[in-house]
Amino acid sequence: MRLLLQRVSHAKVAIDGQTHASIGPGLLALVGIEPEDTTEDLKYLAGKMLRLRIFGDEEGRMNRSVQDIDGECLVVSQFTLMADTAKGNRPGYSRAAPPSVAEPLFLEFLSICREAWPGRIHAGIFGADMQITLLNDGPVTIAMDSREHGTESTQRHPK
Numbered sequence: 214m215r216l217l218l219q220r221v222s223h224a225k226v227a228i229d230g231q232t233h234a235s236i237g238p239g240l241l242a243l244v245g246i247e248p249e250d251t252t253e254d255l256k257y258l259a260g261k262m263l264r265l266r267i268f269g270d271e272e273g274r275m276n277r278s279v280q281d282i283d284g285e286c287l288v289v290s291q292f293t294l295m296a297d298t299a300k301g302n303r304p305g306y307s308r309a310a311p312p313s314v315a316e317p318l319f320l321e322f323l324s325i326c327r328e329a330w331p332g333r334i335h336a337g338i339f340g341a342d343m344q345i346t347l348l349n350d351g352p353v354t355i356a357m358d359s360r361e362h363g364t365e366s367t368q369r370h371p372k
Contacts, residue, residue: 214244214245214246214247214250214254214255214258214318214322214358214359214360215244215245215247215294215295215356215357215358215359216242216243216244216245216258216261216262216356216357216358217242217243217245217291217294217354217355217356217357218240218241218242218243218262218265218267218354218355218356218357219240219241219243219347219349219352219353219354220239220240220267220268220349220350220351220352220353220354221236221238221239221240221241221287221347221348221349221350222237222238222348222350223235223236223237223238223347223348224236224239224241224287224345224346224347224348225287225345225346225347226287226289226337226343226344226345227343227344227345227346228337228338228341228342228343228344233337233338233343234287234335234336234337235287235335236284236285236286236287236335237284237285238282238284238285238350239279239282239284239285239286239287239333240262240279240284240285240286240287241286241287241289241345241347242262242286242287242288242289243289243290243291243294244288244289244290244291244294244319244322245290245291245292245293245294245295245309246290246292246295246309246310246314246315246318246319247295247308247309247310247360248310248311248314250310250318250359252321253359254359255318255321255322255325256325257359258322258357258359259322259325259326259329260329261357262279262286262326262357263278263279263280263286263326263329263330264278264280265278265279265355266278266281267353267355268281268282268284275353279330279333280330283333284333285333285334285335286326286330286333286334286335287335287336287337288322288323288326288334288335288336288337289336289337289343289345290315290316290319290337290339290340292306292309292310292315293306293309294309295308295309295310296308312339312340315339316339316340319339320339323336
């Protein structure tokens with residue numbers, strides 16, 4: 214599982230020209246899911262997302278989490294995070310879980326996040342054509358992959 218986190222002043226997702234979800238200060242989280250991902254991967258990255266200290270404290274140091282600042286998260290599924298660009302100029306997406314696998318895992322990820330941070334997790338719609346507008350604060354953008362952080366499923370399913 215991959216997350217691409219962007220610290221934002223605000224972000225919104227629109228579908229068919231209508232705002233579906235929006236947040237103020239917090240995180241835009243783009244989520245890529247692989248077929249081998251498990252609940253352990255979801256829990257690991259949900260916890261990291263909510264506890265990652267990338268917001269400024271009183272001294273301007275990145276020492277606070279989205280929870281510490283009472284921020285919000287906008288979570289959007291994005292299979293293109295799993296792109297393989299090693300050959301040619303057209304990305305391959307064989308590492309991305311098919312929708313029948315990815316959608317339940319994405320919904321489980323949302324559930325885990327919402328249980329940990331009630332009322333502060335907003336989301337796009339899985340598989341929808343979405344337009345995302347954001348103001349990246351910093352800019353701060355961080356990529357995370359559960360395969361690179363020693364989750365239980367990494368040990369069962371190495372790269």
